[in-house]
Amino acid sequence: MIDAVTGRVRAAQNAVGRISVAPLLVRAGIFGTVFAGFVLAFPAEVLPGRPVLFLAGAALLPAFGPRRVWATFTALVTVGGWLLATDGYGRPVALWRLLAIAALLYLGHTLCALAALLPYDAVVDPELITRWLLRSGAVLLGTAVLGVLLLQAAGVGGGAGYQWVTVLGLLVAVGTAALLGWLLRRR
Template identity: 45%
Template sequence: MLTGLSGRVERWRKAAGRATAVPFTIRCGILFTGLLALGVAWPAELLASPRFMSVALGLVIWPALAPRGRGGTAAALTAIAGWLIDTTGYGSPVELWRVLALAALLYLAHTLTALAAVLPYDAMVSFEVPALWLGRALLVVLISAVVIVLALGLTADLGGDAFQLATLVGLVAATAVTMVLARIAHRE
């Protein structure tokens, strides 16, 4: 067991020695967005706890160090659990800015983790590559935020049975499209 652990530490040390600026910056972005997501989602009382923060930091550092694994999922689920604990357990109100910020940060962490997963530590990459990647991601975040705000405005105006029926039809349509796309992808 010690041999396996020392071998893993040695591989990480070599990888850190060969790391270039762009992959390192992307991994720092994963860590930064993960920390911000935890800060937005979790209650301040728990964030102040050293015991909790050590576990949370470990879960946020995980996808930055090993983006190809399940660390991104663990970090996202940690933020979502914090949101649920804060809103249900601590009775915090659901505020639009927190919902939008958490969704944006989780999406940015996810997309940065996906980029880091295909980018080796020692890749020689122009800064234009992650800049274009982040530009597209920020455009998606902006469009999504505008659509959410508009949809929330419509829900206040429409309401009632017709709106509930339209919501159910939309969910069924989204599920059907997802199933069709999954089947098409599975066939190829």
């Protein structure tokens, strides 16, 4: 029994000694983007005190488990915080905040996808991460421009307009995730 525990401790020490910098930076980026999304989404009255610690702990979950359900969980918490701020606390809907939260949700998701591909001991060319982030930035810029143009063309405005679009988008995202999960299990 003691030999088994000692072997596991040595294996853990060996694994920690092999960790490289690039995967740790990607995981730190996950934590930073998810936590920034929480801070932007939740009302300022809720953040001081214990809730910040809970949100920081929740932001760590996708950084440690990018292949698991934690990225989806934190995205839903972020959207829930935004809905709480706009409905529960009466925060006016600002387009810049909505676009920033959407960008942080996308960045958190794409960084989780990158981290899921990188083992902790991977030796990664910095150009790979740079190209990944530049591609993500191009997607975000294009999406923001197209989103603003479509909002202007549709004439959607005011809190109620953004609110139903948010709820509809959340329902589409959850439905898509459920459909993909069902398709994967069917295989």
